Amino acid sequence: MEGFDWQLWKIYVVSFQKANANGNYSLGGLRRESCPKPKPNFEPPVMAFPAEIPWTASSLFSAYASFAAFMMLLRSVANDLIPSFVLSFLQSTLQHLFTPSTTEMTIVIENQCGGLVRNEVHDAAETYLRTKIGPSTERFKVSKTPRQKILGIGIEKNQAITDAFRGSRFDWKLVSVEPQGGYGCGEKTYFELTFNKKLKEKVLSEYLPFVLDKAKEIKDNERIVKLHSMNCPYGKNEFDRGSVWGSVNLEHPVTFDKLAMDPDGKKALIDDLNRFVTRKEYYKKVGKAWKRGYLLYGPPGTGKSSLVAAMANYLKYDIYDLELTSVYSNLELKKKMMATTNRSIVVIEDIDCSAEIKDQDHGIGNSKLTLSGLLNFIDGLWSSCGDERIIVFTTNHKDRLDPALLRPGRMDMHIHMSFCKNKGFRILAKNYLGIEDHHWLFDEIEALLEVVEVTPAEMAEELMKNEDADVALNGVVNFLNRRKLEADDNKEKGKYGDNNEREGKITNNKKEEGKIADGKDEGKSVRLGADDIEEEKTESAQQCRDYSRL
Numbered sequence: 001m002e003g004f005d006w007q008l009w010k011i012y013v014v015s016f017q018k019a020n021a022n023g024n025y026s027l028g029g030l031r032r033e034s035c036p037k038p039k040p041n042f043e044p045p046v047m048a049f050p051a052e053i054p055w056t057a058s059s060l061f062s063a064y065a066s067f068a069a070f071m072m073l074l075r076s077v078a079n080d081l082i083p084s085f086v087l088s089f090l091q092s093t094l095q096h097l098f099t100p101s102t103t104e105m106t107i108v109i110e111n112q113c114g115g116l117v118r119n120e121v122h123d124a125a126e127t128y129l130r131t132k133i134g135p136s137t138e139r140f141k142v143s144k145t146p147r148q149k150i151l152g153i154g155i156e157k158n159q160a161i162t163d164a165f166r167g168s169r170f171d172w173k174l175v176s177v178e179p180q181g182g183y184g185c186g187e188k189t190y191f192e193l194t195f196n197k198k199l200k201e202k203v204l205s206e207y208l209p210f211v212l213d214k215a216k217e218i219k220d221n222e223r224i225v226k227l228h229s230m231n232c233p234y235g236k237n238e239f240d241r242g243s244v245w246g247s248v249n250l251e252h253p254v255t256f257d258k259l260a261m262d263p264d265g266k267k268a269l270i271d272d273l274n275r276f277v278t279r280k281e282y283y284k285k286v287g288k289a290w291k292r293g294y295l296l297y298g299p300p301g302t303g304k305s306s307l308v309a310a311m312a313n314y315l316k317y318d319i320y321d322l323e324l325t326s327v328y329s330n331l332e333l334k335k336k337m338m339a340t341t342n343r344s345i346v347v348i349e350d351i352d353c354s355a356e357i358k359d360q361d362h363g364i365g366n367s368k369l370t371l372s373g374l375l376n377f378i379d380g381l382w383s384s385c386g387d388e389r390i391i392v393f394t395t396n397h398k399d400r401l402d403p404a405l406l407r408p409g410r411m412d413m414h415i416h417m418s419f420c421k422n423k424g425f426r427i428l429a430k431n432y433l434g435i436e437d438h439h440w441l442f443d444e445i446e447a448l449l450e451v452v453e454v455t456p457a458e459m460a461e462e463l464m465k466n467e468d469a470d471v472a473l474n475g476v477v478n479f480l481n482r483r484k485l486e487a488d489d490n491k492e493k494g495k496y497g498d499n500n501e502r503e504g505k506i507t508n509n510k511k512e513e514g515k516i517a518d519g520k521d522e523g524k525s526v527r528l529g530a531d532d533i534e535e536e537k538t539e540s541a542q543q544c545r546d547y548s549r550l
């Protein structure tokens, strides 16, 4: 046949034989001696294999070009003649037959669960995998907002991260898809989690729950605790927009181990908090709102406010400082309480004297703040507006509180913050002077503390006066001796010694008692204090826990 390249035909036939019969031929090095010799007198157009054909690079290239052209022709003929569903069936069957079966499986974790609801697994993976960025990671993100104290790091798109969990390997990849929709369509991201097929059950029942738990723990640790106040001097930030509260970051560095408290009492409180935060299902089961009330009582300067800050730092709960003197009606109280968030501590400080309720001259019901309004928020309204709430009342005079406030179920735990005693002093000496063990002045100081009443705040002030332990502790001894002499001289001036400030407070509170009595005479239910509470009765009714043994 004129113009037909028989040499190319030979290459085609040879390579075809190799692919099917796994013979001796290979495309890169054709062994011409293996080719069947053409029959004598063999002539085109019958297939011919000239015996001595030189195999050059150009002839190989021409062969490839001819083969490609032939395949294209075949394909277009097949497309024209064979129905498309038959073609796709053949295609998938061939693919199934020739694709080696993989041992791996991939889970796709999208950022949304449908609609606008965030996929918690995606968010948890994002948080968790940040901790897995290591030397093998090629790219990752770094950011910082003005409110952040430390740099935030994040996973970069298409970056693979490898994790190990209980002896198994897991490969993660963050994939980003350009938004398809119009304006307002955010970037869509998803994680691909690839693992051995055999681990499917382990992934669903162990690994992913582990990632969720771990992410929650990381978030909790990173959480910045906020102090919300009704009259926040710094105004409202972007998170408080539309809220009745303003907030600042709670910078109070106090922790439980820095607090001068009886160790047993401190442990009991920490155990109680730990139990509370893990009992979501329990509260649901018994049909109670997930809340807890604490009453902190004791003289000024014994650490009541510090204890609230320590609780907030420990739980990573925000604090809402509710000043009852600025709340004028039950309705206002309701609005303020509804604007608080879950996982928060609502503090009402000095409830005995701050609750100088301002009745309005006009109106009834919600137009004034009443004790029953407050109780309703603790038991009724509060119960229905949120989870994981803690309410703390502080008072210098527990005996002046209305028994209704102390009823079981309202204040679950009563904590007495008392004067500085030996164990409390040791904690302060460690905090302020770094004394871990013993100091030669400790015995003298501890003997004085048995007979002298000083608050932890006063003791802390003395300890801060000098960094040299000997000098500071000598100062403490002198201070305690002075106080002892003064107390001996002024025993008749009352149990707080000659502290004029305190006397003033007591006097004022006594004045207030008068007011309260007057209020009751007038039949008003608005005074939160009470001057006729029997301590014994209240204590026994409450099964009150007293942690005064400092």
Ligand SMILES: Nc1ncnc2c1ncn2[C@@H]1O[C@H](COP(=O)(O)OP(=O)(O)OP(=O)(O)O)[C@@H](O)[C@H]1O
Pocket: 258, 259, 260, 261, 299, 300, 301, 302, 303, 304, 305, 306, 307, 396, 417, 455, 456, 457, 458, 460
């Ligand atoms: N128990 C304590 N342990 C450690 N430090 C304390 C303790 N009590 C008081 N202090 C120190 O005294 C300061 C004042 O204490 P704090 O305001 O917590 O007392 P308080 O009982 O709330 O007083 P008040 O009743 O006047 O509000 C604290 O900042 C802290 O430095």
